[in-house]
Amino acid sequence: MLVNNNYLIFIGIFLLSPTAFASSNCWNGSGTAFNFGTSTQGQANSTTGRVxxxxxxxExxxxxxxxxxxxxxxxxxSMRTNSYPAxxxxxxxxxxxxxxxPLSRSTQQYAQIDYVLPTASTKEAYFNLSAKIIPNQTSLVASSYYNYGFTTVIKFMAAEKQAQLPGCSAMPETNLRTVQSSASTEIRPGCQIDSVSDMNFGTLSPVSGKKLASKTTAKITARCPVNTSFYLGLGPGLHYKDNSRQLCNQGNCVSYQLYQDAANxxxxxxxxxxxxxxxxxxNGNSQSVTVHGAIPPQDWPVSGNYTDTVVVTLFY
Known part of the structure; x- marks a missing residue:
């Protein structure tokens, strides 16, 4: 008896596509110390650094x-003072x-660097960064502020072709490195005058009385860092004479005075x-103070527009 034993041999080949992401050895270098220098309360300050x-x-x-x-x-x-509470x-x-x-954990904003590595080579690259103090932080104590260490995370990929590299948002966090950086600034007791209103005695006429006399007010608004003592001064004006400020119209003048209180x-x-x-x-917020103006009783001058300019000075 002739017996045939037949065996089927499956012959195949498994083809590998070109490597999409080839491994390269990458590591982080040093972080940076972002030093904003000296700032004032509410100021938007900035500095730069690199990782x-x-x-x-x-390969x-x-x-x-x-x-x-x-x-x-x-x-x-954030940066904090070394005081308690901070x-x-x-x-x-x-x-x-x-x-x-801004860069953050959850946003799709990244600092990105791309570069080419020839075979048998090593290359150092830099993330160029900008740090900005958020403006209008008015409730700040004049002191030194520090962030002794915040972490940046770097994810990376290597490929045989640049077109194979995904964008930063789509790149998986398979290869990660972390870098520590720091930040510091000095907040000085900087103060500012926010506004000064004009003082207007209005339109006056001899019909109102035998003597010229009037009172009015103006406002000065200023702010300083928390716990800062400061002083507001008013200059003598453009036409000061005989221990009195004067409102003048060409050669004609009217004496007046500025007071800290309504009782003059x-x-x-x-x-x-x-x-x-x-x-x-x-608390670092703006504060307003009232300026009381008074024209003491005096003879009526010739009609006209009488003015003066007074310098407001903030001492701190």
Missing amino acids: IFTCNNY NSTRYIRACLRLQDEAPL NELYFNLYPLNDQSI SAPWGDSIHTNTVSMVSD
Whole structure:
């Protein structure tokens, strides 16, 4: 009997596509110390720095690298005083070439670097960053503020072709490196005058009385950092004469005075600790003070528009 044993042999081949993402050895270098220098309360200050990132390539062909940096924490970041309780000052970090959206844990904003690694090479690249103090932080104590260490996260990929590299938002966090950076600034007891209203005695006429006399007020608004003592002074004016300020119209003048109180008992001048108004900023917000103006009884001058200009000085 002839018996045939037939065996079927399946012959196949498994073809590998070209490597989409080839491994390269990458590591982070040093972070940066963002030093804003000296700032004043409410000021928007900025500085720059860079984070170093290095890769090498010991493969047999050129590799393309894309690295993407974000913050480990949510924006904004903060600096604090070393006092207790601590005071906080907030700032944001941006890619230097795109400062529209701050870097953060949850946003799609990244600082990105792309570079080419020839075979048997090592290359150091830099994330160029901008740090900005958020403006209008008015409740700040004059002191030194520090962030001793915040973390940036770098994800990266290498490929045989640049077109194989995904964008930063789509890149998986498979290869990660972290970098520590710091920030500091000095808030000085900077003060500012927010506004000064004009003092208007109005339109006056001899019909109202035998003597010229009038009273009115104006407002000065100023602000300083928390716990800052400051003083507001008023200059003598353009036409000061015989211990009196004067409103003048060409050669004709009317005497008047400025006071700290409605009773007109405390003249307001610009000699600190003598005739200036003393104030203290409890919370860093704007504070307003009233200037009381008085024209004492005197003979009526010729008709016309009488004016004076007084310099307001803030001492701190």
